[in-house]
């Protein structure tokens with residue numbers, strides 16, 4: 055075999071080997087994955103996750119509706135309690151609750167700030183909450199600046215506890231002045247004094263407190279008491295029972311005056327029951 059023949063055979067062998075290699079890429083072989091027909095499926099939109107039901111907000115506690123009492127005809131009386139709240143006020147609230155009686159609390163602002171839960175309880179039980187200054191100050195003798203501070207801080211303490219801004223002011227000691235009247239009017243506060251004073255702060259005897267209240271009450275009376283004295287709290291159940299037996303209806307101060315109190319004005323008692331010719 056000559057040289058060119060050898061070259062030709064060699065070239066043919068290389069070609070065959072190359073062809074074999076090419077063919078082997080076409081043949082299925084172990085370990086190589088079969089081509090898989092891919093079916094294109096349009097993805098369905100995922101159902102939106104249902105929004106979790108929001109927990110319903112708890113209904114805000116509200117005081118019971120104001121009973122429909124016409125104090126121009128009924129024998130109404132307003133029991134008022136000053137100087138609290140103190141822990142003993144809770145016992146008085148139990149007594150009033152048990153008898154279904156509404157009263158008015160003239161709170162000292164610093165006590166209200168210390169016991170907001172009691173002020174809130176007073177409000178939610180349907181009692182009226184009024185302003186009695188922040189530090190039990192003699193507002194009639196105080197400067198304008200002091201008057202404003204005493205009244206405003208108490209308004210804020212009651213509002214923080216109840217969400218309601220007082221419209222009634224009882225000046226401590228019944229001490230008033232032109233300055234106080236102007237500032238009370240500016241803050242929307244009517245000034246509420248009283249017509250029956252059992253002197254419960256001086257004589258801590260529940261029997262005499264009860265007697266003085268029951269003997270002193272006339273239709274339309276505003277009774278001054280203090281929930282800071284246990285002797286007064288002890289007198290309240292019998293006071294309520296005896297006055298109720300005598301036909302009295304217990305109302306808040308605003309109810310007693312038919313909701314017609316003007317800011318800055320002074321109120322001592324109302325003319326309740328007069329249209330019936332009651333005494």
Ligand SMILES: [Zn+2]
Nearest residue numbers: 136137226227
């Ligand atoms: Zn007082």
